[in-house]
Amino acid sequence: MPMSVTRKSALLLILPVFGLLLWLVLYPNLFVLWKSLVSDNRFTLAHYAAFFSSPSQVEALGNSLFISLGSVLLSALIGVPLAFVFHRFDFPGRRIFAALASLPVLLPPLVGVIAFLFLYGESGILTRGLQVLLGLSEPPFSLRGIPAILWVHAYTMYVYFYLFVSAALKRLDESLREASLSLGASRTRTFLRVTLPVLTPAMVGAALLTFMTSMASFSAPYIFGGGVRVLSLQIYNSKLNGDLEMALVETVVLTLVSLLFLVLLQRYEATGKYRAVGKGASPSLRPLRGKGLRLGMAVLGISAVLFLLLPHLTLVLISFSQDGTWTTQILPPRYTAANYGRLLADDRFLEPIFNSLKMATLATAANLVFALAAGWLLIRKKLRGRRLLSALTLLPWALPGTVVALNLATTFSVSDPLQARVLLVGTFWILPLAYFIRNIPLVVRAVQAGFEQLDPNLHWAARSLGASWFYSLRRILLPLLLPAAAAGSMLAFVTALGEFVSSIVIYTVDSRPISVEILSQLRQFNFGSAAAYGVFLILMIAAAFLLFGRALDERHRPAGQ
């Protein structure tokens, strides 16, 4: 192995990758940690003592932990089987529904969560429908408390498992499975000992993202919590009440819990034993024999997806219902296109859509380049500081969006080259930067999972045959990484498109994103128009998913099929 070349190319990557992470991720976090430990320029643990001696804070910590672990479990239970249904079997309607199954990861901000209320809340469509159907005098259930939060989390976060496992399944080497089966192992044994281990990096990645997203989740506990205390809400409430020190302590505790989970899971990933010895042949979908089986699988998969899309469909319904008329009925009584008309009549209508598209594109492009570089480093087991690198790339996910934005706003409020500070507050660039930082974990995880499954010998084989480093990257590595990279970038893109919690803190006159426009409509009670805006966003996201999904499928259909 040409070691000198390896070192040099690695060094070329190490500097910018680490530099960027230290500057944009670690630095603002240390800033927060330092602030939480200092009072009147003196070191103190008083804020932490106050935190741990308050029963409501400890309760919030416990709730956050419980909800996050529960969300991981439930999301896996939905996402993994769904990935198998859509990516191991072929049946009519498979492609389009496989793409649609990714949609719930992004409910349009604010209105999306409100759609849950109109569906499962006390006066929701399903609740009232059941009540009338069963002739009850009281609603049969109401979406509230911890079960409600878990419900909403599982509903939206299963997509991490679904997408990551789907990408891994696409890269699964069918010959391994066949070998196992032909050697006499049972199907169960083959699944447990062959298929599942190969999927481990993807599952670990998804579990991490789900856990961290749940820890930092804001809207679900805020709207459905019914008074349940969780850390992310405590931060918000402390800040609103002007208790900045307590908000900082709560932020640090939340971050530490997320990091702890990361350290625990790191033991199960990246040990190299899950690497598929790819020979370039992608697994074929298993055509189902028998009409009944085909139909059964189609019905199962499609009805599951439809069920998961119910909140989106509810939003479409609201966008066509006349404001103020839907009060005691199960379904809206009067329909109108006026909500859309009001949007289109506004000459500032397209502005937020363009802004969001532009910023999401910029951020995602940067994310992809960064993730390829970081992923390339992360698979080097011998690289010193690899664990640190891995932790740093995940850190942004452990932080609530509000905190990321506040950190940026604080750190980059003045230009001071000595302190590595640049004036970004009030400029266009701060929002794309925030999106970039928030999505580092998403794309890096996805790309890393792709690298884990990749046999690096392919690269060295190409090199030894005389291919340049860049040629090997372009012709061998990138095409093999495509499913994972596309899955990650797609998620990052749609997340940035509808991002709300960071945006609201640092958007400027020239960079108002879609989410802020939806808030603006809601503040004016234009509920229908806010929903209509949400529908536009859903359509854009659906288009992105179909486009990416199609490109992937075309690339990975084995020749001759």
Added chain:
Amino acid sequence: MARPLLVIAFAGCLLPAACSPAGTGKVSLVVYSPHGKELLSDHEVRFEARFPGVDVKWLDMGSQDVLDRLRSEKNNPQADIWWGAPSDLFEQAGEEGLLLPYRPGWAEAVPTEARGSGNFWYGTYKTPEVIAYNSALLKPDEAPGEWDDLLDPKWKRKIILRDPLASGTMRTIFCAMILREMEKTGSAEGGYRWLRGLDANTKDYVPNLTILSQKLARREGWVTLWNMPDIELQRARYDYPLDYVLPAGGVPVVMDGIALVAKSEPRPEAREFYEFVTSGPSLVRAAREFFRIPARTDISPSELPSWIARTPIPAMPLDRGLLRKHSREWMRYWDEHIRHKGDSGDSGG
């Protein structure tokens, strides 16, 4: 090869150039305001017609958010004008050096409580806080008529409130109730007892006004507390079955204001805007179209909509100094010890 990747990379390079704001040669004036899209665009259009060289850009956000933003932008202020917030937020911002003193031409036409210390802000609208209810469920004489009626057990699980930590309106109402009880007993304890009684009847605290009005219209709750202009506006625009009561014993009235943002190079146009939106004609328009009661007393009642004269507002005397000093502590106590302790909410799921 990788088509989507190429598309992304390509678009990423092209878009910023294509979409960067074109130079219009106009002076931009940035306004931060919670007054809502409709009132803001209305004033924007009329101001720009009068001053064609100015491009007014506004950002619509809650008043607490405006303060947060001004703080974080202190080194690079983006806004020229802060239009709309309860007086105590302006006082706070003035103390922190975020505002520019300015004395408008009509300064003498407003009562003393509408003149900010150091000329940092002046009052624009008076916003009364009221008891609101679903008018399809309750007749006017059935609704709670006084604040203390809200504690009657017959409203158990029928009251839905906005989360008071996030809402200036709710904070004002809660603190006013504590101040009221303090006058009787001399300590906040009586006020806490009152709020405990309210919590016992409260079914839920919701995060924003839209959800609140939806829940009320959909009969998840019957009664709430909110401000008068919002209810009037919502009723007039969208036929929501909402009405309100002005308790005769007195209502808290929030003094909304306007201020110039401190900048190293303040734009002269900012003063024009300040004067324009607080001019007689603008205040009359805001009253007629957006149900805003002007703070200025020199506007002829015949020009204002008749409901203003018809509904005298029984303002509750509020000790602003005491309120500013203790509101944080009171709200923290409420959050820790009172919220959802009345076991009326069904937080068990």
